[in-house]
Amino acid sequence: MYDVAEPSTLPFQLPPFPQIRTDDLEPAFLAAMAEHQAQVRAIADNVQEPTLANTIVELERAGTRLVRVSSTFFNLTGTCSTEALRAVEARVVPALTAHYDRIRLDPALFARIDAIARAEAAAPTLTGEDAQLLRRYHLDFVLAGAGLDEQGRRRLAELNEQLSTLTTRFGQNLLQATEAAVVVVDDVAELDGLSPDAIAAAAAAAADRGLTGKYVISLVLPTGQPLLKVLRNRDVRRRLFEASVHRAEGGEHDNRPLVLQIATLRARRAQLLGFATHADATVADQTVGSLAAMDEFLGRLVGPAVANARAEAELLAAAAAADGVDKLAPWDWAYYSERIYTERYQVDTAALRPYFELERVLTDGVFAAARGLFGIELVPRTDLVGYHPEVRIWEVRDAHGEPIGLFLGDYFAREGKRGGAWMSSFVDQNELMGTPPVIVNVLNIPHPAAGEPALLTLDELRTLFHEFGHALHGLLSRVRYPRFSGTNVPRDFVEYPSQVNEMWIFWPEVMAGYARHVHTGEPLAAAVVDSIRAAQLWGEGFATVEYLAATLLDQAWHRLGPDDVVPDVVEFERAALAAAGIDLALVPPRYRSTYFQHIFDGGYSAGYYSYIWSEVLDADTVDMITENGGLTRANGDHLRATLLSVGGSVPALDAFRALRGRDARIEPLLRRRGLDRTG
Known part of the structure; x- marks a missing residue:
């Protein structure tokens, strides 16, 4: 039996994945939680006067074994889920929630933290990261309910445990519902429009399910499915669209009851903590500051976005009518949008894929941009083994050749892997423990046919750069x-730093390195690149509306009071979007409630607005970098010193001001999305 809580002896403390068995995980959790609880108890019971060093820094040191188990376990449940792992997860998550509640709701421990905060407020002595650590710990405990009385603490712990169980079940339901909601096609003729490699991938997916001779289209997490752009068969498009929007909306894996329960319990928890709604509780710890500020910001975007989407719809309806389609449907939008995009800008996105081969994009695009900015190199470590045979590992070295961490890449979709794309860590950098970072990027690119290269869509290309920005x-x-x-x-x-990293996709010297034909090596023609740039505003009406619809849906769920009754999830969605003025039948939300994993089984509840809020900072920063020469070490060093290296050790907007020299302005975002004009 391998003890997952023990420090790994591998380079950078990379977990020894081949030694880890599912049966090892739950005992490791239980032992690590017990040890952590004993460490915290010793801190809380310390008879010495509370100080930053003997209380808060010791809390930072405590629980390292539990962190090690948790990071390994939750990375595995997201990428290699099995029935056995899901069973462990269902037991461990509530136990882990209760464990952290015992810590955050410990009155003796909070009394020590509060005493340090009061003393510091009366006579400040701390500076820099120490001062920020005290501020963060005190706020963390207050928002976690540490100031409640005994009855309130007990009730809060109950609510947290219930929520952890329900959100875990939501995620497991969604994973299984998505795997079950594939579209099975009997005749290859119905796949007209797909590339040969996409057809081969669909045949392979069918064979994996025992459906030899058929074709399977699997779903990605958002509403919009990539193949809707190219499938010529309208009925197959309809089937694919409907499979997407009705996921987990009935049957064995119905998430509708869970949505209602989660929203209600979050509202009750917020009220217990002294907030009107869960959304109010969430923004108390965010840079937006208040719901009023959020509403004012979103209000500036909805009207122009809807107007742009309606203008796009008129063009699409005319294109569809030319094909004999009497009424444009949601499953037609991507197809006709792609056609107009191709005809108007002379850009065939399907024809671009051979120029975006995964390996070359990684090496000569994503990694090359990082080298140009920061002087870092990523060197393959084929001697190290990932958690799945498809996972690749690189050692990251600084400009002097010194190792600074490990990077893992897990790029292909497979069963047991949740949808979407994300960055996570196995080991977090920090000087207190002396640990360098071990970071992972996870995507869900469809498998190419055996022996064929993996070719990316424009969306997948963007995701690759985005997630490496997080990395x-x-x-x-x-x-x-x-x-x-x-x-x-x-x-x-x-999301701000990751969105900035997307700017290098079309940066000339970066694109010249990676955008080469997979077979001939020929660079993507300059005229095509110019057309792609010229076309960047096409479809922004749709893109902004689908995003804002999901954002406003998130807010609607999380501005409910604990006594508000929602009889029907689907009707609630419709009414919420209508009230927000964004109920376009042709443009469904990017995520509907039953598969909105970000907010019902992720860290974005009442916070999905953060992508576009962060984009204000991103667009302003891209302007600054562009004005100062673009891909230069000077820009990279400035970005690294003021933003990337400091993490949360300084207030977030202070980091932006250090980078930009002023507060952010919204105008660059409005220009980027075409919201400074309509039509």
Whole structure:
């Protein structure tokens, strides 16, 4: 039996994945929680006067074994889920929630933290990261309910345990519902429009399910399915669209009851903590500051976005009518949008895929941009083994050749892997424990046929750069305390650095390196690149509306009071979007409630607005970098010193001001999305 809680002897403390068995995980959790509880008890019972060193820094040191088990376990449940792992998860998550509640709701422990905060407020002595650590710990405990009386603490712990159980079940339901909701096609003629490699992949997916001779189209997490752009058969498009929007909306894996329960319990918890709604509780710890500020910001976007989407719809309806389609349907939008995009801008996105081969994009695009900015190199470590045969590992070295961490890439879709794309960590950088970072990027690119290269769509290309932006935030972290490492920043700030990294996709010297034909090596023609740039505003009406619809749906669920009754999830969605003025039948939300994993089994509840809120900072920063020469070490060093290396060790907007020299302005975002004009 391998003890998952023990420090790994592998380079950078990479977990020894071949030695880890499912049966090892639950005992490791239980032992690590017991040890952590004993460590915290000793801190709380310390008779010495509370100080930063003997209380808060000791809390930072405590629980390292539990962190080690948790990071390994939750990375595995997200990428290699099995029935056995899901059973362990169902038992462990509530236990883990109760464990952390015992810590955060410990009155003796909070009394020590509160005493330090009061003393510091009366006579400040702390500076820099130490001062920020005290502020964060005190706020964390207050928002966790540490100031409640005994009855309130007990009730809060009950609510948290219930929520952990329900959100875990939501995620497991969604995974299984998505795997079950594939579209099976009998005749290859119905796949007209798909590339040969996509058809081969669909045949392979069918064979994997025992459906030899048929074809299977699997679903990605968002509403919009990539193949809707190219499938010529309208009925197959309809089937694919409906499979997507009705996931987990009935049957064995119905998430509708869970949505209602989660929203109600979150409202009750917020009220217990002294907030009107869960959304109010969430923004108390975010850079947006208040719901009023959020509403004012979103209000500036909805009207122009809807107007742009309606203008796009008129063009699409005319194109569809030319094909004899009397009424444009939601499953037609992507197909006719792609046609107009191709005809108007002379860009065939399907024809672009041979120029975006995964290996070359990684090496000569994503990694090359990071090298140009930060001087880092990613060197393959074929001697190290990942958690799945498809996982690849690189050692990250600085400009002097010194190793600074490990990067893992897990790029292909498979059963047992949740949808979407994300960055996570196995080990967080921090000087207190002396640990360098071990960071992972996870995507869900469809498998190419055996022996064929993996070719990316434009969306997948963007996702690759985006997620590596998150990875850089973790890899370049240089903080003392684990609490501040890498992406441990406010939720509405965390997407900002990753979105900035998307700017290199079309940067000439970067694109010249990676955008080459997979077979001939010929670079993508300059005229095509110019057309892609010229076309960047096409479809922004749809893209902004589908995103804002999901954002406003998130807010609607999380602005409910504990006594509000929602009889029907689907009707609630419709009414919420109508009230927000964004109920376009042709443009469904990016995520509907039953598969909105970000908010019902993720960290974005009442916080999905953060992507576009962060984009204000991103667009302003891209302007600054562009104005100052683009891909230069000077820009990279400035970005690294003021933003990426500091993690959460300084207030988030202070980090932005240090980078930009002023507060953010919204105008660059409005220009980027075409919201400074309509039509």
